[in-house]
Amino acid sequence: MKRTRWMHARRMAVAVLVGTQAGCALLGGGAPPETPQQAQERVTLEQTIRSEVEARMAAEPAIGAGRIRAVVNGGDVQLHGAAPGFGALQCALANAGLVPGVHLVVDMMVLEPGPRTVTCLAPRVFSGTASAP
Numbered sequence: 001m002k003r004t005r006w007m008h009a010r011r012m013a014v015a016v017l018v019g020t021q022a023g024c025a026l027l028g029g030g031a032p033p034e035t036p037q038q039a040q041e042r043v044t045l046e047q048t049i050r051s052e053v054e055a056r057m058a059a060e061p062a063i064g065a066g067r068i069r070a071v072v073n074g075g076d077v078q079l080h081g082a083a084p085g086f087g088a089l090q091c092a093l094a095n096a097g098l099v100p101g102v103h104l105v106v107d108m109m110v111l112e113p114g115p116r117t118v119t120c121l122a123p124r125v126f127s128g129t130a131s132a133p
Contacts, residue, residue, distance in 0.1 A: 046072040049101050053077055056095040062088040062118035068109060070096065075103030085114020094122035 034042070050072045058065035068081035077096050083089035089111055096105045 042074070045101060046074070049075075049077065049099055052099045053079075053096045053102070056099065056122075057092060060088075060091055060095060060121055062091050062115075062120060068092050075101055076106065077102050077104070078106045078108050080108045081110070082112050083109045083114075084112050085118065086111065086116045087118030087120070088114060091118055091120035091122060094120060098122060 050070045053070040053072075054068075057063050057068045057070075062085070063083070068079050068083065071078040071080060077099075079092055079096055083092055089107070089109055092109065093105055093107060096102060
């Protein structure tokens, strides 16, 4: 008799736990999964943003090609690499923030010794193809 009550109580606890977890998903506890088309569009936009950010870095005389790379997740851009001075670091951040579709720029760069101020071409209009979502 005791074993039956214990088993019944255990089953009820498991049912409540499973129901609670399922209810969270049904009540907006998580984002709906992406469709294959949405995933492809997101990946294409991320690749476009990354290539435009890196092209901007390469076009900057204070930074140069290949020193800083971008990692894009949605509209968030992380900048990795070595910035040759505080001026170049600020220039990299400004350039990344001007790319259409970028919502947030995160500095993950290493600051190397270098000039505090540089001539930054960031305000220029760039002929990229990224578009805001």
